[in-house]
Amino acid sequence: MKLKINNRFSTELPADTDETNDTRQVKNACFSYVTPRIPSKPTLIHFSEEVAAMLGISTEETKSAEFTNVFSGKEILPDSRPYSMSYAGHQFGNWAGQLGDGRAIILAEIERQKQVYTLQLKGAGMTPYSRRADGLAVLRSSIREHLCSEAMFHLGVPTTRSLSLILTGDQVLRDVMYDGNPAYEKGAVVCRVAPSFIRFGNFELFSSQNDLKTLKTLADFTIKYHFPEIKENTPTSYVDFFQAVANKTREMIVHWQRVGFVHGVMNTDNMSILGLTIDYGPYGWLEDYNPNWTPNTTDRENRRYRFGNQAEIALWNLYQLANALYPLIKEAAPLESILQVFQAQYESDYLNMMRNKLGLSKAEEQDNQLIHILTENLQLTETDMTIFFRKLSLIKKEDAVEDAFELVKESFYKIEEVAEKTEDSWMYWFTQYLNRLQQESSSDTDRKVAMDKVNPKYVLRNYMSQLAIEAAEKEDYSLIEELHLLLKNPYQEQDEYQKWFAKRPDWAREKIGSSMLSCSS
Template sequence: MASSPHIRYGSLDGLRLSTGFARLPAAFHTRLPPTPLPEPYLVAGSVDAAALLGLDPALIDHPDFPALFAGNRLPEGAEPLAAVYSGHQFGVWAGQLGDGRAHLLGELDGADGPWEIQLKGAGPTPYSRFADGRAVLRSSIREFLASEAMAALGVPTTRALCVVGSDTPVQRETQETAAVVTRLAPSFVRFGSFEHWHAHDRTDELRILADHVIDRCRPALREAAQPYAALLRDVAQRTGELMAHWQAVGFMHGVMNTDNMSILGLTLDYGPFGFMEAFDAGHICNHSDHTGRYQYRAQPRVAYWNLYVLGDALSALIGRPEEVKTIIDEAFPAAFEARFLQLMRAKLGLATARADDTELINALFGLLQAGRTDYPAFFRGLSQLPGTVETAARRRIDAPVRDLFADRPGCDAFLTRWRARLAAEGSVDAERQAAMRAVNPKYVLRNWVAEAAIRQAREGDFGGVAEVLTCLRRPFDEHPQLAHYAAPPPDWATGLTVSCSS
């Protein structure tokens, strides 16, 4: 049987990494090998991420796979390094940071271009700040599942190839075990990568980094009259669109420091994240965020602020501060608003745009807020409802949505308004319902779902992780045998929290 044309690497020995970031001057990184992980074993792997690399998915089960992606042996051409960057953390300048527990191995050419391969949790680096450089099984499973879930939801994100575990003890709040998650991205350059050189008045290095990003990831910008201004505009636009995706899908990052913001507009660094369940615009998913800086409603505003910080760093290359501000003010709000309206119209099954759509969407969010309604369950339920219904049958037919609300009259009023909007554009139920089910997931990575899989994995059973991944990589499918993963949290999980150590 012939191999798939998408498979470029049919054996682990055939992997040949190239280097991009490693070719930058020595000041940009520190070269050092990963610290071997004792007796590594596979916890989970993503066939979808493997496909991005052109990697035969059967290799995930190869006995040498865990050692390779624990950092115990290196593929040919690897030049492992840890990158330096700086950043603002919780709005305060933190100075020099860097890859404190991540090693960039190099790049692998996939079907759509090169992917950087990074091992997170592979041991200490000069930027570890006295930490052990390790990740734990808990956080590694969470990042793995979230990365692949967000990709399946259509949200720009880094990817995760696998989690490799070890029984090696690691001390956090309690004693846990070590793990390494393999992350993929076209580039892991961050806003903070530019802040670092700006803070040291190193314009030459700032230009080298900007040229690296343009030439390798955004080559079309080289044709612009002012390529560095074009880069800032591109980042502002993509960040605006990313925030629209986060808000529409109900994702909360939890720690939007500038060193966690991707220059490519990707979701980067999954730590204390969360997906909205009982809707609360003021929800704080990070237990360490004592002031609520990164609560759900604040995410677009924080991204805007972070872009101003990036713009300040790039101002030495662009010119006048007024020009930098104008670029951001023109690009970010317009991109956010346009994409957010587009996504919300799709979630509501609206095929056309009307001037009062913003008012309709705001009314819905007010209703969800008042009722603390389960966010994914509401939209999934709405996807099943007909556009017209006889008055006598309305309560019965609408029950799957109405029963999510204590204020049923309020829900009825919204559904009446929604149906009038559908009628105004001549909506056809079968087509609309199919379209809505294709954008309103039945499954998101609820905290209790991740926690249940983690608890099972701690006992050496990784079947729960595999089951959850089955739902998350096809979140719009029904998966009737796994429908319990779409349920609100059980009693044991109502008090779950996550923090920066997650």
């Protein structure tokens, strides 16, 4: 493989003077040089052809021992020095101090066709930021990250990508449910790809340490390479930077709400400065439309990171970033103004997004109420979000209310509950919706095409991932490939995969890995 190394981050920003992998507190440094752990028997089990091509790696090269060795951590790319980033963060609303890349190691930044990509291994061993952990990852979580990264990209959601999924040949001890019953699992490494892995927490760290020199250096670096539209070294540079981050964050959250994605761990150290979905841990998609659902067992009691709270958490996290950047700006007013506008802008963006999901091409005053009643109705009985919105595009303007309702019946888990308790509420809503469609100038056909572009038919439901994991544990990787191919075209009908357009099966309702998940990986 011939990759053009362009290590801007580690060349231009201050490094930790200690070059061991020993865990420690790191001062005045954006990163620490580290050495990946050498796996005993790395075996490639899946890769993304698209991501490989994006990086200039041919299909033939992915079959080589060099590819497997490099992207498992066994070999180092020529002219590169792996490192892990230093950052802090708020976890579940509490200040956690220094965190950093505890199990992530950046192999290199590479340049191709005037684009720079950061290649990062997740699960390649201890770093100075591993704290009491081993820096490793297990197969189950690695499959989930690999599949979800690519699934989100093809859904049109800003995200990091995944190049490869490699077994290490080593066993990793994990307590899946934190209940005192640890067990050995297969170890694995994922190679994640993004323009940058800089997070809110990178800025929080230096601000908390009152290291304003490094804070400024990092901010200037980020603006120079990732926000080139911002003019550097002006009185408003850092304000403009914060505004851009707020905009990208808001856009990302709107996409999450559009497809029913719940991140599960929206700590500030898991928030990308580029508005990318990052760090796929206990994530999930809504099965039934439930704004109070969180996929994270650690969050089960307080549900801080529930689906309906993601925009508020994004705003809370932006407040922490504003606090971190304040020493560079020395004025609160411009930051406060951006934060105050965020909620109104989000509500406007959310309204337009929901209009698109409903096939409404122009804004009308009654739309807010129409959407409010819909989201209330969706909670009256278990209703599959993905199936409901996908089926909605089949409705025609001239349909009778009863016929329109019939088209979405498949989305209800217990249709008898609808008949007994909530049918009147649904008939009222469909009456209002059909009346609203009469105000639209577009044809039924054009509206269906538009709706099917924003309402996916297929998403990576947790039970689907769990099936792929259970097969992979038996060395059957065919389901990983099937889901990977399916999710490359989530808005297409794909009749050959119709079995995946289905509600969560009963067996998956409470099963570990198919409903809620822990942070253990």
